[in-house]
Amino acid sequence: MRTEVWLVIVGMALATYLTRAPLLLALARRPLPPRLRLWLRLIPLAVLPALALPLVLVDHGRLVASPMHPPLWGAVLVFVLAGLRVNLLVTVAVAVAAVAALRALG
Amino acid sequence: MSVLVLAGASQFVAVPMIAAGASPLAIVLTTYVVNMRHYLMAATLAPAFRGFRRPWLALIAHVVNDESFAVAVARHNPPDPWFYLGSAVAVGGAFVVGVPVGTELGGLVAEPERWGLDFAFPAVFLALVAVQLRRWADWLVALASAVVAIAVALVLPGNWHIIIAGVAVSGIAALVLRPEP
Numbered sequence: 001m002r003t004e005v006w007l008v009i010v011g012m013a014l015a016t017y018l019t020r021a022p023l024l025l026a027l028a029r030r031p032l033p034p035r036l037r038l039w040l041r042l043i044p045l046a047v048l049p050a051l052a053l054p055l056v057l058v059d060h061g062r063l064v065a066s067p068m069h070p071p072l073w074g075a076v077l078v079f080v081l082a083g084l085r086v087n088l089l090v091t092v093a094v095a096v097a098a099v100a101a102l103r104a105l106g
Numbered sequence: 107m108s109v110l111v112l113a114g115a116s117q118f119v120a121v122p123m124i125a126a127g128a129s130p131l132a133i134v135l136t137t138y139v140v141n142m143r144h145y146l147m148a149a150t151l152a153p154a155f156r157g158f159r160r161p162w163l164a165l166i167a168h169v170v171n172d173e174s175f176a177v178a179v180a181r182h183n184p185p186d187p188w189f190y191l192g193s194a195v196a197v198g199g200a201f202v203v204g205v206p207v208g209t210e211l212g213g214l215v216a217e218p219e220r221w222g223l224d225f226a227f228p229a230v231f232l233a234l235v236a237v238q239l240r241r242w243a244d245w246l247v248a249l250a251s252a253v254v255a256i257a258v259a260l261v262l263p264g265n266w267h268i269i270i271a272g273v274a275v276s277g278i279a280a281l282v283l284r285p286e287p
Contacts, residue, residue: 005124011134012120013110019144021167027152028163039280040146042247045238046279047139047272049248050255051119052231054267058259071225078229082236092229100222 070102108205112168112198116140118227123265132264139269147175154178154187169194172234243283251275 023032032040056071057064065072074095081091111117116137123133147170155163174193178185218224235248251271258267 004130008120008124008130008133009107009110011130012107012116012137015134015138016111016113016116016141016144017168019138019141020148020170021164022148023145024148024152024155024167024170025160025163027149028156028158031153032149034285035280037146037149038283038285039276040149042244042276042279042283043146043272044143045235045244045247046251046276047142047268048231048235049252050268050271050275051140052228052235053252054255054259055228056225057256061260061263063256063260070222071228074222074225074229075232078232079236082233083239085237088230088233088237091233092226095229096222096226098222099225100220103220103222 068106070099070106073102074099108202111137112201113137113141113144113171114201115172115231119265128264136265136268139272142272143172144170147172150179151175151185151190154185154190158187166191166194169198171197173197241286243279247275247279250279 053075056075057069067073077098078091078095081094082088086094107117107120119136119140120133123136148167151170155166158166169191171194174190174197175185177193178190182189215221215223239245239248254275255267255271258270262270
């Protein structure tokens with residue numbers, strides 16, 4: 001593999017370790033202030049939709065939100081199934097199959 | 107990558123970015139933001155490892171992962187450290203072995219889009235959000251972040267929308283909302 005790719009991987013490893021180690025080491029003795037704890041709980045709730053929805057609704061810098069866009073229905077399906085606490089793997093498999101089926105029809 | 111980083115979600119984001127020739131800084135920053143959730147998990151797990159020596163804690167930090175965290179916290183709170191470590195070793199082992207197997211077999215699937223496989227990635231993230239929505243404010247945060255992210259993604263290239271929406275929306279919400287007990 002190219003050197004640059006290895007450098008990226010080492011950078012990713014360091015960045016990831018930086019998210020894991022400091023608090024585990026520092027807080028093995030005292031608890032976090034409540035507001036910081038709230039922020040930490042909200043970060044994934046903000047990051048995950050920010051990651052997922054542009055993948056579904058934005059294509060090459062343009063908004064694609066038409067009802068003819070299969071991933072839109074896939075996203076709705078994921079939300080409903082996961083909200084009903086259907087197993088994660090089953091939810092994803094069903095949604096992927098639905099997107100494939102809609103593409104085959106469309 | 108799977109041994110050194112050991113964080114599937116960020117690796118899924120990074121691989122297409124590497125393939126597309128994205129800037130190394132953007133890839134590392136995105137990895138950091140995607141994995142910021144570990145701060146929360148580490149903070150929650152920390153009290154369970156109170157009696158452990160620092161070199162061990164530094165090593166255990168590398169196996170902080172969503173799945174082990176979820177099962178360990180669901181079973182006991184504060185979690186049982188040995189239960190956690192057992193789960194982490196199983197998850198890490200399966201991941202490190204599974205990746206080369208998948209790499210060998212993956213070539214058999216031509217045209218992943220025809221099978222909807224490109225959608226697997228957003229689907230996993232959406233499912234992970236959906237199971238975390240508890241209070242009405244959680245819905246507000248997720249929705250606001252989605253709107254901001256889409257708006258930013260339409261204007262700025264690359265993956266800045268993830269960092270901007272993720273940090274800004276959660277930060278504002280944490281300042282405005284009342285902390286739970």
